[in-house]
Amino acid sequence: MALKVLLFAAARQRVGAGSVELEIALPTKVAIVSSALVQRYPDLQGLVATSRWAIDQTFVDPDASIHGNEEIALIPPVSGG
Amino acid sequence: MNSLERSAIELVRDPIDTDRLLTRARRSDCGAVLMFLGTTREWTGENQTQFLEYDAYESMAISEIQKLVDEAFLRWPIHFVSIVHRLGRVGLGEASVAIVVSSPHRGPAFQAGEWLIDTLKECVPIWKKDFSATGSSAWLHPSAVAPEKS
Numbered sequence: 541m542a543l544k545v546l547l548f549a550a551a552r553q554r555v556g557a558g559s560v561e562l563e564i565a566l567p568t569k570v571a572i573v574s575s576a577l578v579q580r581y582p583d584l585q586g587l588v589a590t591s592r593w594a595i596d597q598t599f600v601d602p603d604a605s606i607h608g609n610e611e612i613a614l615i616p617p618v619s620g621g
Numbered sequence: 622m623n624s625l626e627r628s629a630i631e632l633v634r635d636p637i638d639t640d641r642l643l644t645r646a647r648r649s650d651c652g653a654v655l656m657f658l659g660t661t662r663e664w665t666g667e668n669q670t671q672f673l674e675y676d677a678y679e680s681m682a683i684s685e686i687q688k689l690v691d692e693a694f695l696r697w698p699i700h701f702v703s704i705v706h707r708l709g710r711v712g713l714g715e716a717s718v719a720i721v722v723s724s725p726h727r728g729p730a731f732q733a734g735e736w737l738i739d740t741l742k743e744c745v746p747i748w749k750k751d752f753s754a755t756g757s758s759a760w761l762h763p764s765a766v767a768p769e770k771s
Contacts, residue, residue, distance in 0.1 A: 548678055549748035550760040590764045594746070597681035613678055613746075619761040620675065620682075620706060620747025621659045621718045621738055 541566045543606070545577060546613035551591070555581055570595070571602035573612065591616045628690045629703040632679055637705050637716045646721045648700050653727035655734045659718040661711050669754040675708045675717060678746040682706070685745045693722075693737055697729035704737065706747060717749070 542561040552558050562576045570593045578585045592599050592615040595606065599615070606612065629645060639656065646654045661673050690702045701723040711717045720737050724730040752758045 546678065548746070549676060549750070550762055553760065587762065590762065594678070594681055597678075597684050613681070615678070615681075615746050616748065616760075617762040617764040618743070618746055619749045619763055620677070620745050621742040 541608055543568075543573060543608065543612065545573065546611065548614070549616050551584060551587055551614055551616055554583060554587075566606070566608045568606050569602070570600055570604045570606065570612075573606060574602065577614065587616055588614065627694070627701055628687075629705075630683060630686050630690065631705045632677060632682060633705055633707050634709045635707075637707055637719045639716070639719060642703050642705065642719055642721050646701050646703060646723045648723050651700050651723040651725055653722075653724050653730040655722045655724075655727070655730040657718075657720040657734050657738055658716040659738065660716050661713050663713050665751075668751065670713070671752045671754050672710055672712045673717065674710050674750040674752065675706070676748050676750070677706070677708055679708075681746045686741065689737055689740050689744065693733045696736070697724065697733040698726075699724040699729050699733050702733070702737070704741070706741075706745075708747075 543564045544559050544561050546559050547555055562580060564576055574588055578588050594613045594615050595604060595610045663670055686704050693702055699722050703721040705719045707717050720734055722730045722734045748760060750758055750760045
């Protein structure tokens with residue numbers, strides 16, 4: 541199943557796109573999506589390690605479940621304000 | 622004076638209209654109106670900033686700011702909060718964020734205002750990119766060892 545992950549800031553810049561699609565068996569967990577992202581884009585490793593994840597615009601823990609119809613986003617360390 | 626709305630949250634791409642925000646914040650039952658502006662500073666250590674660019678996960682930024690506003694109302698006896706964050710390019714001395722708090726007495730306004738900006742800077746999915754005078758640019762991701770350079 542192609543899972544879409546939204547990317548922002550340095551992650552978006554490194555990948556060159558505002559989102560990527562990862563092939564992942566469902567249901568899955570955030571931790572697995574995180575690993576799959578780093579496997580596909582190894583130079584995101586350091587950034588992903590310090591980033592949080594959001595599902596449907598809410599911060600989640602790595603063990604949060606994903607069923608396939610959620611909006612998933614990688615949230616690198618924020619710097620607003 | 623609009624005494625009905627208790628908060629106003631916006632993401633904008635134009636210069637923040639601070640006069641309008643202050644007008645909107647006045648309440649006849651409030652003795653204090655506090656405004657904080659976060660502005661683009663030229664020097665950070667040895668880095669000379671030319672301008673900043675802000676990007677956001679907009680839908681989540683709005684909902685996260687709303688959560689902060691809701692919590693501020695629970696914590697302090699305040700009557701109105703406005704938070705406006707600018708996206709896109711923000712030049713030196715220009716405001717990237719405005720926080721306005723109105724309350725009957727000034728103590729809660731100061732406390733809520735400080736808490737709101739401190740917490741916004743930790744929790745809200747907005748990012749700044751520094752464009753330095755040398756011509757290089759870098760996304761700021763504070764928990765990383767060094768800024769993400771391009």
